[in-house]
Amino acid sequence: MKTERCKLTGKQPPDWALLLVAQVCADHGRRVPSLQWWTRDGKYSSGHYWPARKQIHVTAGTDPQDQQGVLLHELAHHLTVPRKVNGSRSRRRWHNKRFYTKAFELYAQWGDEEFVAYEAKREAHYMKRSTSVSGYSQ
Ligand SMILES: [Zn+2]
Numbered sequence: 602m603k604t605e606r607c608k609l610t611g612k613q614p615p616d617w618a619l620l621l622v623a624q625v626c627a628d629h630g631r632r633v634p635s636l637q638w639w640t641r642d643g644k645y646s647s648g649h650y651w652p653a654r655k656q657i658h659v660t661a662g663t664d665p666q667d668q669q670g671v672l673l674h675e676l677a678h679h680l681t682v683p684r685k686v687n688g689s690r691s692r693r694r695w696h697n698k699r700f701y702t703k704a705f706e707l708y709a710q711w712g713d714e715e716f717v718a719y720e721a722k723r724e725a726h727y728m729k730r731s732t733s734v735s736g737y738s739q
Pocket residue numbers: 674678695696
């Protein structure tokens with residue numbers, strides 16, 4: 602691709618990421634989403650999942666553990682797409698108990714204790730928000 606987009610560079614996803622996506626989807630009997638892989642300077646990664654396109658987008662930082670955590674987070678979305686409510690999917694419905702149960706199941710399956718602890722820390726601020734907004738509970 603010739604277009605320059607800030608510091609982002611479109612890349613072929615690494616083999617481990619493609620294998621992880623394939624294996625997780627096989628485990629759950631789900632269709633494999635397409636994976637877009639970009640890189641950025643800095644340690645941390647970010648990600649996004651488009652349910653309509655069945656597409657995961659990862660902007661990978663330099664830390665491999667963080668990359669894997671983001672990819673598993675987005676895969677958990679793929680496996681737990683919330684139903685539309687009033688035609689939209691709110692962020693609160695995305696990060697609900699069902700999502701976190703699946704996400705931490707994946708973290709525990711694909712990482713060691715240290716990795717799970719790392720992810721628990723990373724997810725903490727989302728979890729707090731998702732459970733406190735409008736008294737959401739499940
Ligand atoms: Zn998310």
